[in-house]
Amino acid sequence: MRSVDSLSSARPQVADKREAILRAATQVFARNGYFNSKVADIARVAGVADGTVYLYFKSKEEILHSIFDKSVGAAIAECRQQLADVTDPREKLRRIASLHLERLGADRDLAIVFQVELRGSTKFMEEFSAAGLAEYLRLIREAFEEGQQAGLFRRDINATVVAKILFGALDEMATNWILSKRRYKLAPMSEPVLDIFLNGASAR
Amino acid sequence: MRSVDSLSSARPQVADKREAILRAATQVFARNGYFNSKVADIARVAGVADGTVYLYFKSKEEILHSIFDKSVGAAIAECRQQLADVTDPREKLRRIASLHLERLGADRDLAIVFQVELRGSTKFMEEFSAAGLAEYLRLIREAFEEGQQAGLFRRDINATVVAKILFGALDEMATNWILSKRRYKLAPMSEPVLDIFLNGASAR
DNA sequence: TGCCGATGAATGAATCGCCATTCATCAAGT
C-alpha cells in the first residue's frame, strides 16, 4: 500500500519536474534565443530552483538536445504510423507535408526552437542533420521513389534532390510563419506547396 | 604630392583594416558560431590588436550586422543589374536562382554565416527578414507576376506563396551543401530546382 | 502506534572562469 502510494505520488513528480523544465526551456529559448537564455530563467519559469535543473540535465546544452530528441522522435514515429495505411505515393507526400506543418503550427514556441535556435550553430545543425533531418528526408525520398516506380512521378529527376526541394519549401513556410506578424494557420500551406511541387508553376 | 601619397598609403590602410576584420570575422563566425567566437580571435585572425576592432566597429554584434549588410546589398544590386536586360520571366527566375547559389557557393564561410549564424536568434532573423529577405522575395514575386501576366505561369496560385516556395527550395540546397561532407558545386543545383518548380514532379 | 536515524531530492547563495569592452600608453608621421 505504502509503496504504491509512494510510487504514484513521487514518480509522477519526477516526470513532471523534468517535463516542466523542458517546457519552460522551450518557452525561454524561443523568446530569448538559446545563448541569451539564462538557466536561472528556465528554473524560474519551471518553478524550481536553479540547482534543480542540474538534477535532471547535465548542462544547458543537454536541455536543448532533449527538446530536440523528444520532438523529432515523436514526429517521425507519428509520421511512420500515419504512412502505414496509405499506398498512393502522392497521398503519402501529402500526409508528410501536412503532418510536418501541423506539428510545427501547433506549438509556436517549439517551432521557433526548431526553425531558429536549432540552426544557430553548425554544431547543432550537424547533429540535427545527422539525426532527424536525414531520417525525415529519407521518408520523403522513399515515398517519391515508390511513385517513380509506379510511373506517377518523373524518372528523370534525382529523388534525393527532390526530397530536399520539398522539404526546403515546407521549411520556408514554417520559418515565414514564425517571423510573420500576421497570425494565420500554418497547416493549410502544405496544399499549395504540394500543388506546385507536383504540377509545377507553368501554365498548361 | 604628399597629400596624394598619404591618401594612397593611409586611406587604403583604413579600408584594408576594416575589410580584414570583416573577413576575419566571417571566418571565425563560420567556424565557431557567433556566440562562441571571441573578439580576440577575430583580432588575431585579422592581424590587429583586440582594441583595434573597436576603432572600426561599435560592438561584436555590429560586426555581424556589417557582414550581413554588405553582402545583401551587393547581392541584391547584382541581381537587379543582371535582371535588367532579361525579358522572359522564366529566364529571370533562372538568373535569380543561379546568382543566389553562385554567390553562396563562392564563399563557404560567408555561406555558413548566412545560412546558419544569421538565423541563430529571432532578433537577427527579424532584421534579416525585414531588410534582405523581404526584398529578395519581392524580386522573385515580381518576376513571377510578370510571367502570370504573360500567360506563362498559372494564375490560380498566389505569387507570394510561390516566391516562398522557390526561395525555400534554393535555401535548402544551400544549407545542405554547407552541412554536406561531400564537396560538390552548389550553383548547378539551381537547375533541377527550377525544373521541378516550373514543370512539377508528376509524370506527364 | 510512535520514535529515530538514514536517505536523497531540492534549494539558492557563492564561486569561478570567461570575455566584451575600455583606456592609459605608445609610436609614426607631420
Added chain:
DNA sequence: ACTTGATGAATGGCGATTCATTCATCGGCA
C-alpha cells in the same frame, strides 16, 4: 612637439555550475 591610429593589459559584469545545507519521507525497531 602634436596628432592620431594602434596596442594589449586590466576591468567589470555576467551567468553556468557547484555544493553545503535543509527538509520531507521512509524503513526499522520497540
